[in-house]
Amino acid sequence: MERFKTDILIIGAGPCGLFTVFEAGLLKLQCHLVDALPTIGGQLSEIYPKKPIYDIPGYPSILAEELAANLMKQIEPFKPSFTLGERAEQITKLPSGHFEMKTNKNTIIEAPVVAIAGGLGCFEPRKPTIENIVDFEDKGVDYIIKDPEKFRNKKIVIAGGGDSALDWSIYLSDIALEVVMIHRRTEFRGAPESVSKVGELVESGKIRLITEAEVTGLKGEHILESVEIQRTNQEPLILNTDYFIPLFGLTPKLGPIADWGLNLDKNAIVVNTLDYSTNVEGIYAIGDINTYEGKLKLILCGFHEATLMVQSAYRIIHSGKKPGFKYTTVTGISGIE
Amino acid sequence: MEDITITIIDREDVSHELVIPADMGLNLMELCKASELPVAGICGGMAMCGSCQVYVLSSTELPPPSNDEIAMLDQLFYVEDNSRLGCQIKLNATIDGLKVKLAPEQ
Numbered sequence: 001m002e003r004f005k006t007d008i009l010i011i012g013a014g015p016c017g018l019f020t021v022f023e024a025g026l027l028k029l030q031c032h033l034v035d036a037l038p039t040i041g042g043q044l045s046e047i048y049p050k051k052p053i054y055d056i057p058g059y060p061s062i063l064a065e066e067l068a069a070n071l072m073k074q075i076e077p078f079k080p081s082f083t084l085g086e087r088a089e090q091i092t093k094l095p096s097g098h099f100e101m102k103t104n105k106n107t108i109i110e111a112p113v114v115a116i117a118g119g120l121g122c123f124e125p126r127k128p129t130i131e132n133i134v135d136f137e138d139k140g141v142d143y144i145i146k147d148p149e150k151f152r153n154k155k156i157v158i159a160g161g162g163d164s165a166l167d168w169s170i171y172l173s174d175i176a177l178e179v180v181m182i183h184r185r186t187e188f189r190g191a192p193e194s195v196s197k198v199g200e201l202v203e204s205g206k207i208r209l210i211t212e213a214e215v216t217g218l219k220g221e222h223i224l225e226s227v228e229i230q231r232t233n234q235e236p237l238i239l240n241t242d243y244f245i246p247l248f249g250l251t252p253k254l255g256p257i258a259d260w261g262l263n264l265d266k267n268a269i270v271v272n273t274l275d276y277s278t279n280v281e282g283i284y285a286i287g288d289i290n291t292y293e294g295k296l297k298l299i300l301c302g303f304h305e306a307t308l309m310v311q312s313a314y315r316i317i318h319s320g321k322k323p324g325f326k327y328t329t330v331t332g333i334s335g336i337e
Numbered sequence: 338m339e340d341i342t343i344t345i346i347d348r349e350d351v352s353h354e355l356v357i358p359a360d361m362g363l364n365l366m367e368l369c370k371a372s373e374l375p376v377a378g379i380c381g382g383m384a385m386c387g388s389c390q391v392y393v394l395s396s397t398e399l400p401p402p403s404n405d406e407i408a409m410l411d412q413l414f415y416v417e418d419n420s421r422l423g424c425q426i427k428l429n430a431t432i433d434g435l436k437v438k439l440a441p442e443q
Contacts, residue, residue, distance in 0.1 A: 043380075047379075047380050047383070047385050047386065048385055051383065120379055126443055128414060129415075160412070161411050161412065162408075162412050184416075185411060189411045189412075248414070249412050251379075251386070251387075297381070
C-alpha cells in the first residue's frame with residue numbers, strides 16, 4: 001500500500017488539474033494528481049486527442065494531445081507526483097484537519113487541500129447489456145487489458161469494431177490459443193493498417209472473425225465457460241472460451257465523488273465563485289465538474305478557476321497567510337526541489 | 338423566420354413537442370439540453386461520446402451521417418437502423434416535423 005503526503009491533492013489529470021500544478025507551484029505548493037485513467041490529459045487524450053482547439057489564448061489552433069503535452073512540460077519544474085489508473089474512492093477528514101483520500105487500489109494520499117478537477121467523472125468501460133455479465137467480471141470477463149500474458153494459451157472472444165478491439169486482437173493472436181472476434185457489422189472503422197492486418201490474420205486462420213453478430217449470453221459454473229452469440233439470419237452459436245473481452249470504448253461516470261457529501265446540482269459540484277470552494281472547507285472543485293451561475297465548460301475558464309482556487313488554498317495551508325503576488329515575467333519560474 | 342416543430346420522446350415515453358425558431362443555429366443535442374431533457378452531450382457535439390443517440394421516427398429527410406458519426410454509431414449499444422447522433426442533426430426549416438426518441442443511456 002502506497003502513501004503520499006502533499007499540499008494539494010488534485011483529483012483528475014486533465015488540462016485543469018495539470019494547470020493547477022503550475023499555479024500552485026508558483027506559490028511553492030506541492031501537488032499530487034490522481035486519475036482513473038492510466039494516462040494524463042483527461043478528455044484531451046481520451047475523447048479528442050487529434051482535434052484542434054481554437055480558444056486557448058495565444059494558440060490560434062492547437063491539437064488536444066499537444067495541449068496536454070505542453071501542460072506536462074509547463075508543470076515539470078514543480079515535480080508533481082502521480083497516481084494513475086486508480087479511482088478516487090473515499091475521503092475522510094483527519095483530526096489534524098487534513099484530508100485522507102483512498103483510491104480503489106488502497107493508495108492513500110494525505111493533504112490539507114483537495115482540488116477536484118474530475119471533468120466528466122471517471123472514464124469507465126462501456127459494458128454490453130448482457131444480463132449476467134457482472135457475475136463473470138474478473139471470472140472470465142475483462143473490459144480492460146492490463147496484462148496480456150494472462151491470456152497466453154487461452155481461448156478468448158473479443159467483441160467490438162473499433163481500434164482497441166482490432167489492436168488487441170492482432171496483439172493477442174500471437175499469445176492466445178484461439179482468438180475469436182465478434183463484430184456487429186461487416187466492416188471495421190479502425191485505422192486502415194489495423195483493419196488490413198486483421199484481414200490477413202483471418203486469412204491465415206490466426207483470428208476467427210464472426211460479423212453481424214453479438215454476444216448475448218454468458219455461461220459457466222463458477223468461471224466463464226462459454227458465450228452465446230446471436231447472428232443476423234442465422235442460428236445462435238455457442239462457443240467455449242476462457243475469456244470474453246468486450247472493447248466498446250469508455251464512458252464517463254461521476255462515480256464515488258457523488259457520495260462525498262458535496263452539494264451537487266445535476267451531477268456537477270456547486271461552488272462559490274469567490275474561490276471555487278465547495279460546501280466542505282478545504283475541498284475545491286474546478287473545471288467541467290463544477291457548476292455556478294453563468295458556468296461555461298471551457299478549458300480557459302478552468303485555468304482561471306484553478307488560478308483563483310490556489311490563492312484560497314494557500315491560506316488554508318499557511319493558516320490564513322495571504323500569498324504574495326508576483327508576475328512570472330518579474331520572477332521567472334523557480335521549481336520545487 | 339418561421340418556427341419549426343420537433344417532437345422528442347423521452348426515455349419514459351413522454352412526448353415533448355418543441356416549437357422553436359428555425360434559425361437558432363442549434364443542433365438536436367443542444368435543443369435537448371436547453372429543454373432540460375436527459376441528454377448528457379458529453380463531448381459537446383463532436384460525435385465522439387454517443388450520449389445523444391436518438392431513433393428517428395418520422396420520415397423526415399436528413400443529411401446522411403458523416404464518417405465520424407458512422408464510426409461512433411459502430412461503437413455504441415442499442416443501435417438500430419434509424420439511429421442517429423442528435424449533435425449531428427442541425428435544426429433548420431428542412432427538418433420541420435422531425436420526430437425522434439431518445440435511445441437508452443449507454
